[in-house]
Amino acid sequence: MFRRRESVPFSFVAEADRFRSNVTPPPRERSSVSQLAGRSLIGLTVVAGLVGSLILGLPALSPAQGPSDIRQTQASHGS
Template structure:
């Protein structure tokens, strides 16, 4: 038995190129995440608007009637 038969390297074998399906899957996940953030921002926008908020009318009991 020689020295190189017992030697185990810790060097990993390089990976192959990712397939087209894997690239498209990653792009789809990124697109869904970005569109979710944009959708959440658009849905929250009316709640964050402070300029055009109507003043609530006081009930009659609070006015002292």
């Protein structure tokens, strides 16, 4: 019913650690100029989006310095 696992000789296990294939993978194709341009354009678009969101988001994160704050400060000092 259940199959017993066969023991593996120690020499086989030790040899498996150093096994290297003699088949070399094919060389990678060089990217064409249009592929390089496309990748750099995508990278620049991502960086520009991050910088733009940082520039637009910083004023929203800074504490408000509007005219309503000035009126509240003057009213609290004047009374």
